[in-house]
Amino acid sequence: MSLVRVHNFSISLDGFGAGEPQSLETPFGHAGQRLHGWMMATRFWDPTTGGAGVDDVFAERHSIGIGAEIMGANKFGPPGWQDDADWRGWWGPNPPFHTPTYVLTHRPRPSLEMEGGTTFHFLDASPAEALAVATEAAGDLDVRLGGGATTIREFLTAGLVDHLHLVQVPIVLGRGTRLWDGLEALEDTYDVEAVSSPSGVVHLTLTRRAATSA
Amino acid sequence: MSLVRVHNFSISLDGFGAGEPQSLETPFGHAGQRLHGWMMATRFWDPTTGGAGVDDVFAERHSIGIGAEIMGANKFGPPGWQDDADWRGWWGPNPPFHTPTYVLTHRPRPSLEMEGGTTFHFLDASPAEALAVATEAAGDLDVRLGGGATTIREFLTAGLVDHLHLVQVPIVLGRGTRLWDGLEALEDTYDVEAVSSPSGVVHLTLTRRAATSA
Numbered sequence: 013m014s015l016v017r018v019h020n021f022s023i024s025l026d027g028f029g030a031g032e033p034q035s036l037e038t039p040f041g042h043a044g045q046r047l048h049g050w051m052m053a054t055r056f057w058d059p060t061t062g063g064a065g066v067d068d069v070f071a072e073r074h075s076i077g078i079g080a081e082i083m084g085a086n087k088f089g090p091p092g093w094q095d096d097a098d099w100r101g102w103w104g105p106n107p108p109f110h111t112p113t114y115v116l117t118h119r120p121r122p123s124l125e126m127e128g129g130t131t132f133h134f135l136d137a138s139p140a141e142a143l144a145v146a147t148e149a150a151g152d153l154d155v156r157l158g159g160g161a162t163t164i165r166e167f168l169t170a171g172l173v174d175h176l177h178l179v180q181v182p183i184v185l186g187r188g189t190r191l192w193d194g195l196e197a198l199e200d201t202y203d204v205e206a207v208s209s210p211s212g213v214v215h216l217t218l219t220r221r222a223a224t225s226a
Numbered sequence: 227m228s229l230v231r232v233h234n235f236s237i238s239l240d241g242f243g244a245g246e247p248q249s250l251e252t253p254f255g256h257a258g259q260r261l262h263g264w265m266m267a268t269r270f271w272d273p274t275t276g277g278a279g280v281d282d283v284f285a286e287r288h289s290i291g292i293g294a295e296i297m298g299a300n301k302f303g304p305p306g307w308q309d310d311a312d313w314r315g316w317w318g319p320n321p322p323f324h325t326p327t328y329v330l331t332h333r334p335r336p337s338l339e340m341e342g343g344t345t346f347h348f349l350d351a352s353p354a355e356a357l358a359v360a361t362e363a364a365g366d367l368d369v370r371l372g373g374g375a376t377t378i379r380e381f382l383t384a385g386l387v388d389h390l391h392l393v394q395v396p397i398v399l400g401r402g403t404r405l406w407d408g409l410e411a412l413e414d415t416y417d418v419e420a421v422s423s424p425s426g427v428v429h430l431t432l433t434r435r436a437a438t439s440a
Contacts, residue, residue: 025430
């Protein structure tokens with residue numbers, strides 16, 4: 013069965029997945045690159061200089077067994093990208109998705125075929141509707157939910173996430189987009205594990221518990 | 227030099243130090259005892275059945291080298307305890323402090339001498355004023371800041387905390403008293419370390435960096 017997985021989603025100690033304000037120059041606001049420094053130091057990110065320790069072990073799972081991605085509008089571009097007909101995402105001609113990639117937006121546009129197997133499709137759809145489309149496209153493979161925090165929260169609230177890998181970075185952002193709001197008692201349906209890394213981050217995994225028979 | 231230390235302060239994944247509503251029956255609100263289960267399973271808490279692993283190693287530092295404690299009013303009793311002239315704290319005749327213990331409240335009352343070396347003193351004072359009194363009482367020893375979350379935040383904001391040991395418990399409370407609010411960029415003045423425990427909690431230490439010479 014196809015799973016819905018989140019990988020490498022970085023948050024601050026106080027639970028923010030991005031700072032503010034988000035813009036073309038500062039995609040993560042005042043967080044800068046600090047939420048993702050751990051990842052840039054892995055072999056997953058840089059095969060030449062990156063490390064191959066626990067951070068890399070977690071990071072590379074991003075790529076394994078994924079047949080489609082879903083992301084929120086705020087991941088695809090800075091606020092207002094819908095007004096720019098030429099906007100093709102942050103990632104240049106060969107984005108790191110390499111599968112059909114569904115962007116949730118209330119203002120859909122024609123699909124964009126990029127290099128390397130990524131095609132961006134734009135959907136004005138609920139989480140469940142988008143997931144049905146992405147699951148169909150993924151075939152036997154899993155669907156990655158790419159973020160941001162608001163989108164992950166919406167899918168969690170709708171009960172649609174099977175596996176959630178968070179990376180808690182030792183900074184306090186104080187403001188931005190918070191992941192945890194409205195998720196009381198998540199531990200009732202997920203097994204939670206934590207592994208600290210020598211880099212200073214903590215890898216948290218939340219794995220949906222198999223339903224017990226009545 | 228006498229330090230100000232916080233030990234064994236438990237928070238949820240979403241950063242709450244207590245749930246709600248707090249009352250005589252539910253001192254930690256809907257969190258129940260879930261924030262402190264890790265501690266109750268240590269030798270520090272129960273010398274007969276408790277474990278002696280990493281959770282115990284951290285927990286027992288609570289008692290070492292402390293000459294006084296400061297706590298907020300909400301730690302001393304349920305909301306409204308100031309109206310009960312007979313309230314003597316949650317901890318019975320022999321509280322686990324064993325030093326002068328300063329309770330911050332806008333409605334001070336006469337000091338209470340308990341068994342085992344604990345004397346509760348009641349202060350209507352700013353964090354800096356209370357710390358001056360507690361430091362004097364502690365002599366060569368350190369001052370423990372006992373919480374709750376609001377009190378810790380106030381002392382952090384005032385720049386008065388040298389060492390902060392937090393224990394992140396794998397539950398999502400969703401509501402209650404949040405530790406992290408208003409602490410942006412705490413990592414600029416504190417070294418942050420994280421250690422995950424087999425019990426599922428993560429021990430976070432924030433240690434104030436020595437001032438660098440200009």
